[in-house]
Amino acid sequence: MQFRYEDFEKFQKGLMEKQEAERFLNWINSPEGEQAAQVWIEKEWENFDHKDGATDQKITKIRSLPTPFKWKNIAATVLILLSAVAVFYFNSQSTPPVEYQLSEIPKEITRTSPKGKKLKVTLSDGSTVHLNSESSISYKSNFNESRVLELTGEAFFEVMSDSTRPFKVITRDIATVALGTSFNINAYEEKEEILISLSSGKIKIEDTEDNSKESFFVQPGQSIGYAHKDRILRNKDIAIEKAIQWKSGILEFEDKPLEEVLFTLERWYGVSFSTIKGKIPYHKCSGKFKPNEYLDNVLEALSHSIEFEYTIENKDVKLNFK
Structure with missing residues (x-):
């Protein structure tokens, strides 16, 4: 497996896939890889020296390349740094990205x-x-x-x-x-x-x-x-x-005050009661009506036990107590 000079930079920036990075690390620990790393370091050093000289051309700096002994030390250091990068590299790739989602507020x-x-x-x-x-x-x-x-x-x-x-x-x-x-x-x-x-x-x-x-x-x-x-x-x-007989449309009162009965009839038939004369008397009512009985029939039955007259105009029911 041969790697190019650009692969060092690619690895350094974390642009390699995990398997490719593993092969790169195995290769760089081989004699051939160590030699390539040394060449890469020399070029990086030269680039750094060139940039440094361009920064201040008035100052002449004497730079000498390191001795072979120093090269080995530098190469070893680079390998250590690359290994450290690898640890971070693999950890970052093996850990799936955390997805953050805004939880929807229940309506x-x-x-x-x-x-x-x-x-x-x-x-x-x-x-x-x-x-x-x-x-x-x-x-x-x-x-x-x-x-x-x-x-x-x-x-x-x-x-x-x-x-x-x-x-x-x-x-x-x-x-x-x-x-x-x-x-x-x-x-x-x-x-x-x-x-x-x-x-x-x-x-x-x-x-x-x-x-x-x-x-x-x-x-x-x-x-x-x-x-x-x-x-x-x-x-x-x-x-x-x-x-539960209301579910079947059956209306029944058992000894209930008239005022409570009228409340129920308002809900049941969707009407509103009002009095023309007098107040609603306290009178208890009882009665059971067939499913979905007409309001007129219910009021007629109630008027027999409680003396009152009534008129129905759309949704308004007027009561006249005698």
């Missing part, structure tokens, strides 16, 4: 069902969320990594099973955690109590503001109420079928 995603509408949302992990009227969920664009979302209003969740990534729903100051299950959460803002009903699987409820509290585990068919005032979880005697 906030919100899905909302307006008044009078329901919405089905399929999440990136395969889980499904059924949003009731005037409800919303918010989550990050990297949801598939954390499986955490926030709920306002009411929704029924069908969660894909994944034992390594719990599915967490945050509603104000509590979190409902599931692995693979289906459950309903009613957490409308005006209600004093959050209602959580488990259809299948297993969930636990955590206090997001007090880590010292133990998690509460819920069994299938069980409903739990959480009151904000005292921050206490209570068992509720509510059948799971009733808790």
